[in-house]
Amino acid sequence: MSAPHVEDPTLHVSNEDPNSASNLIGNLYKRLRQGDSGMVPVVVGLLLLVTYFQIRNAAFLSSGNLVNLFVQATIFILLGMAEIWVLLLGEIDLSIGITSVLGGAVAVILVDPQFHVSWFFALPAGILVVTLIGALYGMVVVRLNVPSFIVTLAGFLAFQGVLIYVVDSQGTGGTIPVHEKVLYNLVYGNLTPLWTWILAIAGVAIMCYRIIKRDMNRRASGLVTEPLAYVITKVVLLIAVGVILAKIFDANRGTFIELRGMPFAIPIDIGVLVIGTFILTRTKAGRYINAIGGNSEAVRRAGVRVNRYRLLAFVLTGVTGGIGGLLYVSQLNGVNDGPPSTLTLYAIAAAVIGGTSLFGGRGKMIHAVVGGLIIATIYNGMALLSMSASTQYVVTGVVLLAAVTVDSVARRNSASR
Amino acid sequence: MDTTPESPNLPTSPQGPSEQSGSGVAPSSVPLLSLRGVSKNFGPVQAIQGVNLDIPDGQVTALIGDNGAGKSVLIKTISGIWPPSEGKIFWKGEEIHEHSPRSATALGIATVYQDLALCDNLDIVQNMYLGREETKFGTLDEIKMELATNQLLKDLSVSTVKSVRQLVASLSGGQRQAIAVARAVMRDSRLVILDEPTAALGVSQTRQVLELIRTLSSRGIAVLVISHNLNDVFSVADRIAVMHLGSLVSNGPISDYDTNSAVELITTGQSSRVPTTLAPSS
Ligand SMILES: Nc1ncnc2c1ncn2[C@@H]1O[C@H](COP(=O)(O)OP(=O)(O)OP(=O)(O)O)[C@@H](O)[C@H]1O
Numbered sequence A: 001m002s003a004p005h006v007e008d009p010t011l012h013v014s015n016e017d018p019n020s021a022s023n024l025i026g027n028l029y030k031r032l033r034q035g036d037s038g039m040v041p042v043v044v045g046l047l048l049l050v051t052y053f054q055i056r057n058a059a060f061l062s063s064g065n066l067v068n069l070f071v072q073a074t075i076f077i078l079l080g081m082a083e084i085w086v087l088l089l090g091e092i093d094l095s096i097g098i099t100s101v102l103g104g105a106v107a108v109i110l111v112d113p114q115f116h117v118s119w120f121f122a123l124p125a126g127i128l129v130v131t132l133i134g135a136l137y138g139m140v141v142v143r144l145n146v147p148s149f150i151v152t153l154a155g156f157l158a159f160q161g162v163l164i165y166v167v168d169s170q171g172t173g174g175t176i177p178v179h180e181k182v183l184y185n186l187v188y189g190n191l192t193p194l195w196t197w198i199l200a201i202a203g204v205a206i207m208c209y210r211i212i213k214r215d216m217n218r219r220a221s222g223l224v225t226e227p228l229a230y231v232i233t234k235v236v237l238l239i240a241v242g243v244i245l246a247k248i249f250d251a252n253r254g255t256f257i258e259l260r261g262m263p264f265a266i267p268i269d270i271g272v273l274v275i276g277t278f279i280l281t282r283t284k285a286g287r288y289i290n291a292i293g294g295n296s297e298a299v300r301r302a303g304v305r306v307n308r309y310r311l312l313a314f315v316l317t318g319v320t321g322g323i324g325g326l327l328y329v330s331q332l333n334g335v336n337d338g339p340p341s342t343l344t345l346y347a348i349a350a351a352v353i354g355g356t357s358l359f360g361g362r363g364k365m366i367h368a369v370v371g372g373l374i375i376a377t378i379y380n381g382m383a384l385l386s387m388s389a390s391t392q393y394v395v396t397g398v399v400l401l402a403a404v405t406v407d408s409v410a411r412r413n414s415a416s417r
Numbered sequence B: 001m002d003t004t005p006e007s008p009n010l011p012t013s014p015q016g017p018s019e020q021s022g023s024g025v026a027p028s029s030v031p032l033l034s035l036r037g038v039s040k041n042f043g044p045v046q047a048i049q050g051v052n053l054d055i056p057d058g059q060v061t062a063l064i065g066d067n068g069a070g071k072s073v074l075i076k077t078i079s080g081i082w083p084p085s086e087g088k089i090f091w092k093g094e095e096i097h098e099h100s101p102r103s104a105t106a107l108g109i110a111t112v113y114q115d116l117a118l119c120d121n122l123d124i125v126q127n128m129y130l131g132r133e134e135t136k137f138g139t140l141d142e143i144k145m146e147l148a149t150n151q152l153l154k155d156l157s158v159s160t161v162k163s164v165r166q167l168v169a170s171l172s173g174g175q176r177q178a179i180a181v182a183r184a185v186m187r188d189s190r191l192v193i194l195d196e197p198t199a200a201l202g203v204s205q206t207r208q209v210l211e212l213i214r215t216l217s218s219r220g221i222a223v224l225v226i227s228h229n230l231n232d233v234f235s236v237a238d239r240i241a242v243m244h245l246g247s248l249v250s251n252g253p254i255s256d257y258d259t260n261s262a263v264e265l266i267t268t269g270q271s272s273r274v275p276t277t278l279a280p281s282s
């Protein structure tokens, strides 16, 4: 063996020129049929929804409404990402919509003038509450072997009671408003236009660098690479998305006073997305969480401490959900004693619409982003068309069903090849 | 009868008809792995009982027996899948306590299970390195793992997989088996256990695996292989162990056996020509 060049033709994906246009489309079609197209169908679905709403109401794609939509999506996205950690294991958290708000409530109460705790401690404390609840679930599931469905259903009921009690015990008539700038600004504060552009350019540059570097490393090692056209397309798309987003956020969306810049919620979303994706794809822990969902006994036999990683996933659900809870109370500008009982279901829906499996072993953080955007688009668009809340529920339900059906049909085709 | 020799420094096998057992107390005379009175039951089902077996370094031990004889249960016990219901397991003369897949891996036991134990939702490289990923600065070193996987599959003549980045779910039965075998042999192990490693393999891959087994043992690695194919067994094994209805009925060097006596032992648990380790009691 001379060099690390493993140029055995049988190990290549294809011997034809992978760069020709027909092959590109052919490959894409093949991947679509095999169900590993991943996001293409849902992204197309999202674009269709956007087109529909734009035709019905030209204000839909105005920068003011889009920023609004992104902010509305934030909570679905963050809680969806929280849910994905446990969904990957084949577990579920039915309570994240309640526990996350409980964490948010703790933060709201701590920063309230009567306690006057600095946001610097109060916000992490809120996240910690949700994390500890996640750890508790994980312990019960892992040590006592109780199905997570039951444990978190019990938690859903119990913590709903705790949330009502905590809010009411403040004696403020069932509502606690946010009296603190940082917590308020999570959703309602904006980066300056300059920082918006700096962030957008830096983000796009780093991602492009990573894509190109990865491609070059693989090429240098003599490994099969994606066709160059794919790489270029990806880079171009990234730059386009970055510029469009920056322009949307940069545009003045105020009516009386000037209002520009990216809401802080957006970089928080992106930060969680990047860190979560990094853990899932680049670390052993992420590899094991994925693998456990595929065949947990195989992972155990490989000498991995399976229970440790199952517990970790529940903890990560808590951390991510805790961040979501902070944004929730920020967006509501407070917390009240009417717990949001449908929030969990939207979180699960966001993950599943995006392509995460309820049976474990398949899921990416980005799924929650696309799923959350779809839910927020329906929510936002229908409100814009003055449709009733009842219609919104029905349409969201239909979209959920459609997304999962498309996915499972694609998957069945791939299985029966 | 219930002879369970418990001397901490097991001299050697209790019966060993020839070789090895005699001479001095050379360190090499301590078998790599020894089972003493190992039993395993699942509720009322007694899967294996009172198994005494020594597995020496650098030799190929073939474990044979009919369907349901308890072969897989025995090797799973050795691999730490579950603790034995009774009996002791010694590694180089030292008793193993708290055996688990993790401790087995740490000792250098690598196993190909009959059900292969692969993760369908991971690709070949990811399965290959499951539990022992290469890392660089704390993150997964995918390129290193992919290169090594390519090379290993080439060495094993597994040339039919299109890409090592395809999901294991999309592989044929034989390809999956080849992956499982490759995974077990890729790391420096002291004992490689193969549960019917060639059952689904084609002619040339089977030849490769048999060749591989010889190579492993020539490198001083102990191999325990389960097979129903007596031709393969006689072509590759140094020792034979026969199980019948959950008991180890005979074991010794291959020269003590021929196809007829092996078949006899497999089907009836006894043979007129070969000494059995079990007094025909039950
Ligand atoms: N997990 C289990 N739970 C209950 N019974 C089991 C379990 N595993 C094996 N058994 C029983 O133990 C006995 C021995 O099974 P084992 O799998 O060891 O057979 P084997 O010798 O490997 O057979 P084969 O050649 O068919 O693979 C069988 O009667 C089987 O039903």
Ligand SMILES: [Mg+2]
Pocket (backbone or CB within 6 Å): B071, B072, B073, B114, B195
């Ligand atoms: Mg078996």
